Amino acid sequence: MKLDHIGIAxxxxxxxxxIWRDALGLxxxxxxxxxxxxxxxxxxxxxETHVELLEPLxxxxxxxxxxxxxxxxIHHVAVQVEDIRASLAELSKKGARLIDSEPRxxxxxxxxxxxxxxxxxxxxxxxVQRPSFI
Amino acid sequence: MKLDHIGIAxxxxxxxxxIWRDALGLxxxxxxxxxxxxxxxxxxxxxETHVELLEPLxxxxxxxxxxxxxxxxIHHVAVQVEDIRASLAELSKKGARLIDSEPRxxxxxxxxxxxxxxxxxxxxxxxVQRPSFI
Numbered sequence: 001m002k003l004d005h006i007g008i009a010x011x012x013x014x015x016x017x018x019i020w021r022d023a024l025g026l027x028x029x030x031x032x033x034x035x036x037x038x039x040x041x042x043x044x045x046x047x048e049t050h051v052e053l054l055e056p057l058x059x060x061x062x063x064x065x066x067x068x069x070x071x072x073x074i075h076h077v078a079v080q081v082e083d084i085r086a087s088l089a090e091l092s093k094k095g096a097r098l099i100d101s102e103p104r105x106x107x108x109x110x111x112x113x114x115x116x117x118x119x120x121x122x123x124x125x126x127x128v129q130r131p132s133f134i
Numbered sequence: 135m136k137l138d139h140i141g142i143a144x145x146x147x148x149x150x151x152x153i154w155r156d157a158l159g160l161x162x163x164x165x166x167x168x169x170x171x172x173x174x175x176x177x178x179x180x181x182e183t184h185v186e187l188l189e190p191l192x193x194x195x196x197x198x199x200x201x202x203x204x205x206x207x208i209h210h211v212a213v214q215v216e217d218i219r220a221s222l223a224e225l226s227k228k229g230a231r232l233i234d235s236e237p238r239x240x241x242x243x244x245x246x247x248x249x250x251x252x253x254x255x256x257x258x259x260x261x262v263q264r265p266s267f268i
Binding site: 001002003006008009010015016018019022023024025026046047048049071072073074077079090091094096117119120121122123125 | 135136142143144150158181182208211213224225230253254259
């Protein structure tokens with residue numbers, strides 16, 4: 001299992017880019033707008049993992065609400081799994097509360113699903129299955 | 135640059151181990167008590183990085199205060215640097231507010247230093263220099 005990325009919520013991408021890109025020297029791998037999830041993202045490579053910066057498109061999106069409540073900061077942790085449906089079934093069997101019982105399409109065409117922080121001891125956990133090119 | 139670890143605050147290590155070890159299958163690499171920082175930690179390997187679980191030894195330690203204010207959740211993000219003093223000097227020159235202007239000894243004999251969340255757009259950032267064995 002690998003860490004896919006750390007998701008960081010910010011009012012403006014530029015506010016976080018000034019740290020991760022300009023001060024620490026990370027490079028932007030990709031930027032993307034995910035209308036369905038109400039966010040604009042920038043992915044910066046950090047070794048084998050990524051920092052995902054999340055700017056809300058609207059204040060009533062999940063990230064917009066997070067920012068209103070807690071301010072900018074770490075929003076979630078995403079781990080890579082090989083078979084997201086199998087992982088969801090396994091976690092559900094162990095009693096985890098799933099936000100997404102069915103995976104949906106996230107950044108870079110990945111299948112993603114979130115586990116509720118009440119099952120993550122306060123951590124919002126995302127599962128990511130990278131697209132396979134057979 | 136690599137992600138050294140994600141630090142997660144928890145009232146009891148067992149509360150977080152039930153997710154990261156028991157549900158997700160990560161293995162504990164090491165446990166350690168850092169009296170100076172008032173924490174007991176468990177390090178779990180996740181690809182090339184680690185999840186660091188932090189249980190406070192006292193309620194008035196930094197992690198104890200974080201838990202009282204925000205509850206369990208992601209506490210900090212730690213990146214590996216080669217020369218921590220050079221990185222601190224560079225960040226300071228760029229205007230970052232350092233919690234530790236001089237590195238101190240952290241888990242596994244690493245040199246560590248924290249950057250204030252006000253300079254991390256809400257993220258508490260830790261720099262880690264792994265011990266070199268020359």
